[in-house]
Amino acid sequence: MQKWIEGTVVDQKRWTETLFTLCVKAEVAGFEAGQFAKLALAVEGEMVARPYSFVNAPKERPHEFYYVTLPEGPLTQRLCKLETGDTIYLAPRPAGFLVLSEVPDGPDLWLISTGTGVGPFLSILKTETPWQRFEHVVLVHAVRHAEELTYRDIMGRLLREHSGQMRLACFVSREKAPGTLHGRIPAAIEDGRLEAAAGVELSAKTSHVMICGNPEMVTDTTEVLKRRAMRKHRRREPGHITVENYW
Numbered sequence: 001m002q003k004w005i006e007g008t009v010v011d012q013k014r015w016t017e018t019l020f021t022l023c024v025k026a027e028v029a030g031f032e033a034g035q036f037a038k039l040a041l042a043v044e045g046e047m048v049a050r051p052y053s054f055v056n057a058p059k060e061r062p063h064e065f066y067y068v069t070l071p072e073g074p075l076t077q078r079l080c081k082l083e084t085g086d087t088i089y090l091a092p093r094p095a096g097f098l099v100l101s102e103v104p105d106g107p108d109l110w111l112i113s114t115g116t117g118v119g120p121f122l123s124i125l126k127t128e129t130p131w132q133r134f135e136h137v138v139l140v141h142a143v144r145h146a147e148e149l150t151y152r153d154i155m156g157r158l159l160r161e162h163s164g165q166m167r168l169a170c171f172v173s174r175e176k177a178p179g180t181l182h183g184r185i186p187a188a189i190e191d192g193r194l195e196a197a198a199g200v201e202l203s204a205k206t207s208h209v210m211i212c213g214n215p216e217m218v219t220d221t222t223e224v225l226k227r228r229a230m231r232k233h234r235r236r237e238p239g240h241i242t243v244e245n246y247w
């Protein structure tokens with residue numbers, strides 16, 4: 001099998017000093033919303049590759065990837081310098097289990113993210129599936145600074161299209177920002193602020209929670225949910241929590 005597919009950069013958006021969206025034209029195999037592709041560049045004769053979630057829905061083109069540059073990152077420091085027309089390599093087959101086909105039915109779906117972890121949830125929300133399957137869909141996006149609350153146009157459009165059904169709760173932890181919750185997700189679950197903001201109950205009886213982002217947030221949020229009798233979902237042992245660590 002061919003190891004890498006050649007793609008072409010068709011756009012690069014810079015949101016902040018460190019947050020970027022790369023748009024790529026490439027013939028990779030089909031994927032389910034929530035999955036990731038492996039992006040690669042040749043660095044000193046060797047391929048350096050990392051997984052990045054699709055932000056585009058499976059039917060949308062070009063492919064879109066939301067990433068944060070790392071100060072010493074061998075790949076991200078090169079990704080952010082790519083321009084329209086440049087070549088980038090992709091693994092032929094997308095992968096990953098942060099997908100709705102792995103999620104059992106239940107009234108409400110919670111999508112909890114930090115930083116660039118919101119990307120796969122945007123892909124999911126741009127498909128029909130969550131709107132057909134769930135009564136309420138709550139998107140949670142937590143960032144350090146207000147300027148990192150990206151993709152607000154898409155979130156606004158989704159809120160308009162699914163008013164009543166979709167709820168959005170944004171956190172900004174390191175400054176006060178109007179219209180957002182302050183602090184961290186696990187604490188706001190414990191003291192009831194997140195449910196109050198969403199207007200939706202978060203419980204083992206009513207909710208399935210998908211979590212994506214900072215691994216410590218994933219761990220701490222999972223712990224708080226376990227105290228509400230929620231447990232990790234497994235195919236053989238259905239539960240309430242599906243997670244993806246982002247680094």
Ligand code: NAP
Nearest residue numbers: 068114115116142143144173184185214216217220246247
């Ligand atoms: P971040 O540190 O992940 O923070 C994003 C949000 O998560 C902040 O509101 C933060 O709150 C919160 N948070 C952090 N730890 C938490 C926990 N244990 N429980 C609940 N919430 C928690 O910030 P970022 O800007 O997205 O990423 C920062 C660094 O992470 C980057 O510079 C990079 O080094 C690394 N990163 C790596 C990758 C990768 O390798 N693919 C991807 C993304 C980020 P506080 O402000 O209170 O900490």
